Amino acid sequence: MTQEYKRHQSFPLRLSPSIRQQANDLAHVEGISLNHFISLAIAEKIVRMEQTTLLKEQVTPKKVVTLRTDFRSDKLA
DSSP states (O other): OOHHHHHTOOOOOOOOHHHHHHHHHHHHHHTOOHHHHHHHHHHHHHHHHHHHHHHHHHOOHHHHHHHHHHHHHHHHO
């Protein structure tokens, strides 16, 4: 971690009252702090976006056409 990052660990976050209440309620049910809940939510979103990017890179147009063709032939059979 860089010194710059260590000095700025807080991040003001503006949430609508309803979102904040829902997040707070869910965090309470899980037995974790609201801060931890929000950190986990952000981490999960990052992982999902990275997975989506990897999947897009792995699926070439040829593979998409093959998948569509296979699907259609299964339907007709």
